[in-house]
Amino acid sequence: MQIVVGVAVVRGEQVLAAYRPGPEGGWEFPGGKVEPGETEAQAGVRELREELDLEVEIGASLGPGVDISDKYRLHVYRATIVRGEPVRREHAELRWFAAAELVEADWLVPDRPFVRALRDQL
Numbered sequence: 001m002q003i004v005v006g007v008a009v010v011r012g013e014q015v016l017a018a019y020r021p022g023p024e025g026g027w028e029f030p031g032g033k034v035e036p037g038e039t040e041a042q043a044g045v046r047e048l049r050e051e052l053d054l055e056v057e058i059g060a061s062l063g064p065g066v067d068i069s070d071k072y073r074l075h076v077y078r079a080t081i082v083r084g085e086p087v088r089r090e091h092a093e094l095r096w097f098a099a100a101e102l103v104e105a106d107w108l109v110p111d112r113p114f115v116r117a118l119r120d121q122l
């Protein structure tokens with residue numbers, strides 16, 4: 001199984017979501033596939049630099065992994081901003097969601113258990 005890391009950037013009582021464009025699109029946590037030799041936290045930091053030009057510190061896991069397909073499994077971690085403001089480079093849209101709005105949004109299916117866990121923490 002290859003791990004995809006999603007990073008839930010939390011600021012105050014809001015969390016950053018990114019909209020993946022296309023027919024399989026929906027709200028997701030910025031992130032991507034862990035590369036060989038990398039920890040999941042390192043992958044999260046690298047992906048947020050690449051996708052958002054944002055420096056983050058990875059925190060706690062939001063719970064057990066969820067299968068995306070027979071090849072990929074999603075792990076999601078909380079994170080906080082160390083430096084910068086998110087810059088939209090690859091996604092259709094970036095948005096800060098408050099806890100109350102979070103669960104109503106059109107998230108990719110594998111993300112939904114993490115979204116519920118996060119809502120309960122905000």
Ligand SMILES: Nc1nc2c([nH]c(=O)n2[C@H]2C[C@H](O)[C@@H](COP(=O)(O)OP(=O)(O)OP(=O)(O)O)O2)c(=O)[nH]1
Pocket residue numbers: 004005006007027028029030031032033034068072074108109110111
């Ligand atoms: N980044 C991210 N991907 C997710 C989430 N939920 C979910 O099902 N996915 C899926 C979508 C993609 O099929 C896969 C991640 O692929 P990706 O294209 O972002 O990975 P990557 O940045 O390493 O891209 P690549 O260079 O391998 O194409 O995981 C999520 O919350 N964040």
